[in-house]
Each structure stands twice: as structure tokens, then as C-alpha cells.
Amino acid sequence: MQKITREQLIDQASELLANGTVSTVLGWGAGEFGYDVTPTLFKTAEEMQNGFVFNDFCGANFSKYLVSKTKTLEGKLLVFLKPCDTYSFNQLLTEHRFDREKVYVVGIPCEGMADIAKVKEISGEGISSIASDGDRIVVTTLYADAPVKIDARNVLAERCIHCKSKKHVAYDTLLGEEGDVVASARFDEVTRLESMTPDERFAFWQNELSKCIRCNACRDACPACTCETCVFDNPKSGVENKSPSNSFEEQMFHIIRAFHVAGRCTDCGECARVCPQNIPLHLLNRKFIKDINTFYGEYQAGAEVGSRSPLTDYTTEDLEPSEIFVGRNEHA
Amino acid sequence: MQRVGVFVCWCGSNIAGTVDVQAVSEALKNEPGVVFSANYQYMCSQAGQEMIKTAVKEHHLTGIVVCSCSPRMHEATFRKTAVAAGLNPYMVEIANIREQCSWVHKDVTAGTEKAIILGKAAIAKVNLNTPLTPGESPVTKRALVIGGGIAGIQTALDIADAGFPVDVVEKQPTIGGKMAQLDKTFPTLDCAACILTPKMVDVAQNDKIRIFSYSEVTDVRGFVGNFDVTIKKKARFVKEDVCTGCGACVEKCPMKKIPNEFNLGMDNRHAIYIPFAQAVPKVATIDPDACNMLKNGKCGICSKVCAAGAIDYKQKDEIIEETYGAIVVATGFNPISMEKFDEYAYSQSKDVITSLEFERLTNAAGPTAGMLVRPSDGKHPHTLVFVQCVGSRCESCAEKGKEYCSKICCMYTAKHAMLTRDKYPDTEVYVFYVDVRTPGKNFDEFYRRAVEEYGVKYVKGMVGKIVPEGDKLKVQASDLIANKQLHLDADLVVLAAAIEPDHSARPLATMLTASMDTNDFFTEAHPKLRPVESPTAGVFLSGTCQGPKDIPETVSQAGAAASKVIGLLVKDKLTGNPCVAIANELTCNGCSSCERVCPYGAISYLDKEFRMPDRTTKIRRVASVNPAVCQGCGACTVACPSGAMDLNGFMNNQIMAEVDAICK
Amino acid sequence: MKHNNDLREEILRMSGVDTAKCMKCGKCSATCPAYDEMEYHPHQFVGMVEIGEIEPLLSSESLYKCLSCFACVDRCPRGVAPAKVVEAVRLTAIRRQGANHMTANDVPLILETDTPPQLLVSAFRKYTK
């Protein structure tokens, strides 16, 4: 389904490695199965030929890795960024989290990535191989006789269905064409929840958040969660909490986490992508984004380096907290 | 673990009437860390304080909780008691069981219960208190005054009078400001130059004062007590210390058609010029945009005629760096542009002028040597129309003008009208007004004199349109009292243009991290109680940069600002408030969120090297709070995503402990 | 005098004008080209609507003298827009009375060979329901 090929990426990286522009490449490496690609560092073209993969499962946003990798590596690091990843990249630059000079960004177009859970719903478990063939994903499983062919558009990840931008807001080299910010229906689900009664909303979230096993995957994948020490791991923070120890901790964790990234979250969707329990965590972030847009004017974190997050800004005419529900649908 | 002593005050029956104080002190006895608990009739009395001191010694207390009246009442008292007992003053917490308990609740059970909970919260907090020591910083005993008008002049003179060195930065070639352009001053009608120029001379002759004229402040760093300021002294192409101000160069300069700013363009000056006779410093300045020598390398006459050899065509801008303990902003005002008010035909007729132009027109040292004539044809005007409130008191949606009242126009217009009628009894003078505002000593009497003794015709109503036709100005106006539309043929129209802060103020405010209102007036630290201080410590306000003012008000504010500066400079060291923000370098991400919300610019960043567990080192950007600048609001603590920012005296874990104690 | 607050509200709503913003400077009346034709002048329209004294305005010929030239709107320092108040009162009068200020029968009286249609159209728009 991707318009760009693995070979094009390897060629581009090899050239930059060869001419000394970069010393290392941060890319997707093969995991145990075809779909569980893993962020991997490559030092040579040869290593890439052997281990680099690029397919419909390369969803991982690499921006976050730059914070730690740029501090330890010699020379420049090449990183492949999809349009949505570049917003996180800019946001991290805004927050001075790494040195721009140490990174070489190759912007790559993205046609939307696949959600393995949706694939499995069609193919069943026991995937032994998986490959892209044009617009199709071909899956071989241990239990089926023939390979299953799936239309890639039917298994798009939720965040790709509601892709907000095909535009790269940062790059050194761009492969493919310059894209545009696209109109998306990403707030529809938030609006749907807003139109529920409080009881319905409560039931919805009670059900979702009850599933949380507190694995921290959302936090660990989130490009906005790059704190040196997370407040939940810090005994001095007063909210330290490493496991789901009592009945309240979960939504405390998720509300605080959402608030910590509010105004900084680029809506990249990594939190929901990595959640093993499929909790729609991105909706919490989108709620903040939607509110910020409504209350204080449109703001897209990461759209430009150095922009001021609405929560660290104000105008003297801002909405009062008592006015936020005025005009919103009320339910008995 | 802290050893806490609890002291419950009865406040006579004020507390004891609704709260069972005995029960409170009993209940709190068993709280964690509490080793002593007692109650007494008046804890703030001598005996009560002695009781605390004794208990500290006998029970080796490390922390004190006083359950009493509001901390706003006696926190300072009990902190002193703690110090007297050998404790750090910040080891005291107050549980407010009077104003916020016994006085607002009637039920003894409920009141007692609440008092115990408030006591528990204070104990929970004090258990986490740490001794705090206020930071100290030295004070550079020199002041900077930005702006050399009457406000800056008065401030500088007063500070110098107290023995401190002062530098005055003025962007024009001379100090004096707007007041130097005025003719007479209301309500006493003494001549502006007669009262201002001696002060200008005083400034020049004061050995504590340095004048940087034709100069601008380009950078300000540092904080109260130690501001590092960069001043750009623009090249005037004349050696200031050599020039005698004889004026020979000016006479001979062939470029003589340059609009004269001092007379608001109503006559011309030369390319080399001295703004006016009493200029300070009285030295010539070459206008680089007009001088043929500087532009084309041709001429050089001024250099030839200068006996002192003061001309230096090669002179460059000079950068001066100096440290100051305090900064006074005195950047003043300007009349607004009349561009958007062309219904008054300002751009179409030379005989429609602003009030400041009228001042020059009637000034003996002005373009007409004080003769009131029409700028267009030099004829004597017979009918004069003054229009008040031009651009003042405009609603923002009108998209032109200012929302505020410019304050000075009513009085100077009365003055103009009165002086005109006095000197030229053959004139008819109309003043169109919306309201006449004359609060001030002898102000209303002055206005009434203009009407009653001098026959100035005050008309309640605005002018709607002015049409220049032939040699007349056809004025169409309202007379609201007569309910008529008036049509007058005037010879001269004077517009009382609104005043606005000088345009240099906004960039300066940014440099100073001083706040401004939407009109670009500097904001005072408190509108009533701290009117001459800006919210930024060490930055003071003088004159119209803070709001529209007349001369007496400006001078009193200038003096007030000076006294505040003197109060600061007499100190050798500044003791800060120890309840300031602190950044934990280990957990700080260096993300700048805290810096964005800090109203004082107290946070900066530095690259710090950290030793990692694997023995490598890592360089990270971390926040650093300047305790001398931080005022302790805590905005940064919430903006910080990693919780690295905390606030002394109101630490995250302390507030959380209070919450826990209350909600237990 | 009986003041009509409902009518006042209606006129303020229709015109979108906040008459309380008026500082009574009279610049609207100073600038009005139809001033001399009017019994009640622009500033009076604003002031009288503000206090709810609207009946005299409704029956005044002044309603039909306003040129809608908007000089008062642009020059008002308070952004009050007196012309919009006049228009709202005029519409109230026309709508309420069902009495058009001009009818088709009047047309021949004013029609000359060079009368631009614009004049007739706008007169109808301004003076009729």
C-alpha cells in the first residue's frame, strides 16, 4: 500500500551514510513476526540490506527516540519521519529536547498504516508471514490452508483513518511529494461522547479504563512523555504510582497524563496504537485539543517550532471556567 | 522526623466560644510528629509567646503549629517567636481557626471538628517544612533613568540629591522632552521654559548625573540590584566634549530646508543643528539623512568653520555597558497621529493644527516668534475653533483613537483659549467639548475664568466636519444645549489630539520584562498602593509612561519614583523572599514551559553536565531560578510537566499532605 | 411619561446597537447632512431610544429624512451607529402601522424623465414594508 519502497529508503540512507552526512540510521528492523517491526539502529548499508524493513506495519513514531539517541551517538543520525511524526519532531524541538544539528530527517510519504488487530480479526491468529502486495496485505497463518488476502484500506489504523496531515512540517530531504494538511473527522468520536449523557459517558470510560493493566506502554510510546523522570516514577512527586494499586489510580493516571501532554500533544495516536488493551486513549488527548481549539483558537502542537502552547499562554478576555458548558448540549 | 509542638489559642472567647479548644489540643496530641500540645488564652500575648519558647527548649521542638487567628494577622509574630526560640522562622505553620472557623460557624461540635482537621492539615504540612533562608544579593548603587523629559529630569535630580550616581538616557539630542516645547503652563500661566530650563541646567551641572543624549537602551539583563544595561550612543558627528555650542556651524550650513522637529515641522532647520537655544547638552548634531558631506562626501563647511575642531564625520555609534541597581522608566508621550481623523481636514489644510503645534505657534521662541498667525498665509486669525477629545474616549470598535481620557486636554485648551483672548481681544474663540474635566487644584477656577472673564465660547457638542473652502474653514458642529447644528467660518482650528505612550516604550517593556496595558502604558505593581513601581522588582515608573498626567502630577510621581529608588539603593544587600521556586536539575527536562509562564523572567536555562550511573557524562539543558527575581507565585510549578519545579513554603508534597489531612 | 421597554429592547435587537455606549458628544448630529430637515436629530434618536421614549419618534417625519449616508456611523467615537437606530425605528413604524410612507400612486408625482430607477427602488425599500 505504501507508495515508497524499502529499496528507495535504503538507497537514500546508503547515499547519506556513504558521503558521511550521517553516521547512523534509525529505522524499522524486523521483529519476530512480519508485523512487529522494532526501532533499530543501522550503521552501514549492508546492515540495512539485512535487517531493515518497510511495510504497512511501520507505524512507530521515531521522534521520541531522538531524545536519548542523539545524546550518545557520534555524528548525525538519520531518521525516517512520516508526516504525523514530524509534528512530534517539531514539538520536541520547541521543548529543546534534542539538538536539531544532530539529526538528518528524511521525510517519507505515508498512505496510512495497518492495524494488526484488525488484520487478525480477518485472518485469525497464528500469523506465520505477512507481506504487502499492491493494495493488499497477504497473510499466511498456521491454521489456514491458503494465504488470506486483505484489502489494506479495510485494516487501516484508527489514527490513519482520521489522518490530520499529509504535510511534513520538518525535513532535510523529502521523498515523494509535498502533502497538505487534510480535513479530518478526528473529533467526531469526541463529539459523539460529548453528546451522551454524563451517565453514559461515565459508563463508557468506566468500561474502557477498567481494562487498564497499567503496563505504561502509552506513556513509553508517547513522544510528549519524554520526561527525565516521570512523575509517576518519582517518589517525591506525591503521585508516584507504579502499579494499579487501588480502585482510583487508573483514571488518575490517565487524566494526569493527558493533562501533562495537553497543549503539547500532536495527536500522533501512538498511545492508542500501543495499548495492549485497545483503550481509546487518544480520545482523552483529542478532547483537550478540541477544547483548546474551541476555547482559545485553533492550535496544532508541532506545526511550527517555538510556538507557545495555549496552556502556557492567555488573553485577558479568555473564557471563564463557568462558561465552558454554556451552549453545550444538556441532557436530563 | 519533625518534633512538632501544637499551640491552640482561645483568643479569649473568640475561638473558645465556638471551638472546644481543650478537645482540639487533646486530639492533635496524637498526630504524627507531635510531641507537645497545649492551649492558652492569648497565644499572641507576651505570656503565650513565652510558653512557645519554653516548649521549644524543653521538648526540643523542630516545628511549631499555632491554631489561632489568620496567618495574615499573626504569622509574622509567631515567626519572630520561633527565631527567638532558636528555630528557623519558616518552621511555623498557622491553622486559621478563628476567621475561617469559630467566627463563621455556630455549632460547637462542627466547629471543633473542623478546627481539629485544620490543625491536622497544618501539622501534616509542618512535618514537611524545611528551614528556609532568604537569598541575598548585592546592590549596585547607581540608577538609570530612561527618558529626559520633566519626569526623567526630576527623578534624576532627586536621586542625585541623595548622593547616588544617575545616568539619564534620552533619544533626542537634548533633554527637556515635551515640556520644553510648551509655551505657558496651567493653571498659573508661568512660562514652561522659565521653570524647566533651570532644572535642565541643574542636571547638566550635577556631578552625580551623566546625560546620554541621542542615545537608546538596547539591552537589559539581570535583576533588581544588578541590571546589566547596554546603551547605544548614536553618532552625532560632533565631539560632545569639544563642541562649545557657539552655533557658527549651524549658520553656515547650506542644507537649510530640513523640517524642524522641535517646531513640529512648522519651520526649517539646518542639517547641523542645535534643537533650541537652551538645549542640554548644548552641542550640535548632524542629521545624517540631510547632510551632504555624510551622504555624498561633498561640503565639509561646518568642519571648516568650527574653531574648536569638534566636527567628526567619521564618528561611529558608541556602545556603553553599565550596571545599575534600579531603573526608572520615563519615556513619556506623543500626540496621536491625526491621519484617521481627516473629517477635521488636518491633512488638507495647514490651518488645522494640533494643540502641541499651537503651543509652538504661540511660543516666543517658536516659528513665528510668538505671533499667532495662520500657518497657510501668515494672516491674523479672527475666529478660532478648538475641538476637544479628538481621538480620546473612543470605543475600541470605532477603530480609531484611544479608549481613555487623555486628561490634560481640557486644561491646556482652556489655557490656549484664554491666552488667545487675552492677547488678541479681537478674536472669537469657540471650544467644542464633550465634557469639561477639571479636577485639580485651581483648575475649575481657571476654566471658569476663561469663560467668564475672557469670554471664551464653550459649546457642548462635537465638531462633525471641517471643510476648507477659500480662505475659510467651514466648521459644522453640534450645539447640544441649543439643539442646533452650527455652521461657523473659522480661520484656525486647533485639535486636542489624544496622547499615547511613546513608541519606544513597548520594546523597552519587553527588555525590562515590565508589563503594559493594552494601550501600551506601563502597568504599576498595584494601582493604588504601589503606583510608581512596576511589577518587575527594581523597575520604577515616572510620568506619562504610566498614564496621562499633567506637569504637577508628573513631577510628584517623579519624586515618588526617586524616593523608591533611593530606598533601594541605600541598602547594601537585598534580602529576598525565601518562598521562591526551585528547579530540580535531576528531573528537569529543560523544555521552557516554566519560562513561558513566568511573569518576572526569573527563569533561565543552562547546560549542565551530569554524571550517569554508567560513568559517562551527559550534558542537559536545565532550568535555573533567580531567587532575587522570583516572586513565588508558583505558575511554573504547574506548567512543568515533569514536576521538577517546586515552590519553597508551598511544596507539592506539603499541599498534597494538607489535602490528605483534610480528606482523611 | 410611560416608557416602553419592550419596544426599546426590540429596537436594540433589530439594529444591533448598544445605545448605552453613547457619551453624548453630539458628533452624529454635527455630521448629519439632513439635520435641518429633522425634528428629532440623530443624537436624540440614540438618547430617546436609550430611555425608552420611542413613541414620539415613531410618529415623527424625521424617520424619513435620514439619508442612510452612514457619516454618523463612521464618525461616532463610541461605535454607536445612530443611523441603524433610526432605521430600526423607521422599520418599526412601517411594520407596526402597516402604513407605508410611500405608495405606488406617489410614483408619477415624482417621476421625471431622468429619474434613475435606483432612486425609486431605494425609496420603496426605505419607505415601505
Next chain:
Amino acid sequence: MQVTEYKPLIVAFCCNWCSYAGADLAGNNRLAYPADVKIIRVPCSCRVNPTFILRAFQRGADGVIICGCHPGDCHYTSGNYYTRRRMATLFSMLDFLGIERERTRVEWVSAAEGAKFAATMNEFAQKVAALGENKRLEDLRCKK
């Protein structure tokens, strides 16, 4: 028959300069409000971390109110403007999770507004009491 009204637990964060002084003034004027209200003093309303509010709810508070200087009057010039944005977004989020809107509130109370302070607390306490015990914030993770 007398119905025992639910006694809610209410935490009020008050800024030192305006609202805490306003609360003191309510005391000076003996303006009564329920003893259910417990005040925590903070230097500025902008010191109130959403975590504190959640913590209060977690530990059993039924309502949380934040009081600060009126916009434009902040002792620190801009602190309450940040409070305003933070609390607007936080409250909207709590509502989104199905938490009752009436359990949270921001009110600007000046040092002169003792009467307003008492009236606000009376009104808030009454509303929160009507909602009854705060179960939702404790029960969101339902053990199935």
C-alpha cells in the same frame, strides 16, 4: 420528619492575596457558611496543580473550589489567567469522563468580597450536598 442532609467534604484552594483575605473578611463580619468547607492557602490560584484537585477527590472530597483574585487584579499580574485556562480545560475533561460538573468550580473573590466568599461557599456546598457522595471519581475503575 427531619431528613438528614448529606454533609459533603469541600476543599477550597484560596490565593493568599485576594481570596484568603476575602475568607478572613467573611470571618470578621461573622458571615456563616458550612463547616464542610476547608480552606488551603496557596500563594496564587496558579499554584493549584490539577493533581491537587484529583488527589482531593481521590481521598474523598465531594467538591473542590479554587478561588483567586479577579482577572486583571492578580498580585502576580498574570497567575489567575493561567488558572483560568487550566481549570477550564480540566473541568471540561472531568465532565467528559462523566464526572458531575457541579463538583468543581472557580470563583474570583477579592479581599473586599467577604460577603461574596460566604455566599459562594453556601451555594457551592448546597449544590455539592445535593449531588451526594462523590462515587464516580472513586469508582471509575470498576472491578468486574
Next chain:
Amino acid sequence: MKVRYFPGCTLKNRAKDLDTYAYRSAEALGITPEEIENWQCCGGVFTTARDEVATKLASVRALKDASDSNLPLVTVCSACHNVIKQTNHAMQTNKEFSDKVNRYLEADGGYNGEAEVYHYLEMLRDLVGFEKVKERVVNSLKGKKIAAYYGCLLLRPHKVMRMDDPENPTVMEDLLRALGADAVVYARRNECCGGYISVESPDAAKKNANAILENAKAAGAEMIITACPLCKYNLVKNGADIPVVYFTELLAEALGVKGEPNET
């Protein structure tokens, strides 16, 4: 370049000059005005009452036509311009009004003020450029002292019209200068001529018109140009003793495309 063109009622009979010369000049300057099919009269005056809907529909239809064809909407008559521009502004800013209008309109997709409205003068200034106009001049008006008369409708209310400084407009003077003429600036050029009450109070209209003429003449004007048929009518009717012409006629003359007159 193509534009959608709204001529208006008067331009089709009493003010054919304004229309014809506008066409000819536009073509000479490389602009193709496409007349909107089935345009309806704008109503001559914009009703400021926020609840008036029906009277504004004709304007909305014209606006929607321009918006659908993705071309700027150009008007020549001051009154049409004023009505259409104000209607567009109301569509952009008054939600209640635009909702009501969209309920009336059967058109697909509704309309919310997307069209760009230009007066012919703005078109000359912003889309063509006076420099280009100057280059195309064949018959320079050099030496002619001409006063521009704006009247009220072109400039006000400024917050909506945004054409020029309402108290010191320059667009017509700049045009005159581009055509080689001496522009005469006089204070009453933005005062109302009283046209709208020439039915109601002819004397008042006469008084206003005279004041304007006197002011222009005192400033040295030998001719007056205008964009408004009503202004022209009113000034001429009230005894103008210097020529009052449409600006388009002068433009066509200078560009050498005036051709045969066709005043009826």
C-alpha cells in the same frame, strides 16, 4: 482575467454610460466581465435591521453565483456595491441571518460569504493596478482639473466596505492621476449629496448638492467624476455648471475606447 459582473437596475437604462464604458475599459485592460445571468435588482439600499432577510436575497444569489464560479464579483454602481458588500458581510458575520437566508435559498451547499466583492475602482487598483492603467492610456487627460466625488455609499460603513480611508480616500484621485489628470482634492468629496431624499425633501437634496459643487469648484475643479447614478442625477439636477460624468466614461476616453455614446 475573468470576473463576474453585476450591473444593477440603473445601469441598464438611465446610466447606460456607466455600464458601457465599464465594459469597454475592462476589455481594454484585459478583463472580461461576465454578466451574471438572471441578476435581480439589489434593492438600492441595504436595510441594516438584522432581521430583514427577504430584501437581501437578490444580493446573496449574485454572491453565490460568483462564489460558485470561483471568480471575483465586480460592481460599478456605488449603491449595488454597497448593498452587495454589506450583504456579504452579514452572511459572514451574522449566523442567525445566514442560517435564515440559506433556508430560503434552494441552491446546493448554501452560501456563507465566500465570494470576494470588488468595486470596479478596487478592481482597477488591486486586480489591474494603476501602473498598468497608466501604461494603457492613449488620450492623456493632462492639464484637466478633475475632482472625484465619492459620496457616501462607496466608503461607508468603513468597517464593512474597507475600500479606502473613509475620511481621506485616494482611490479615485489615484485613478485620475494615472489617467494624466490633475486630481482636485476637496473636503466634501465624501459628504452625502442627499440623493435619497430628493423624493422626500428636494430642497435639502439641493442644498447638499450645491455645497459639494461649490466646494469642488472653489478647489479649482473643472469637472466632477462619480461612480453613482444617483449622485450624478442629483448633482446635475441641482444645477451643476461643470460637467459631472461617470468615472468609467473618463477612463474609456483616456484608454481610447469610448466609441459612440449611447445615452438614452
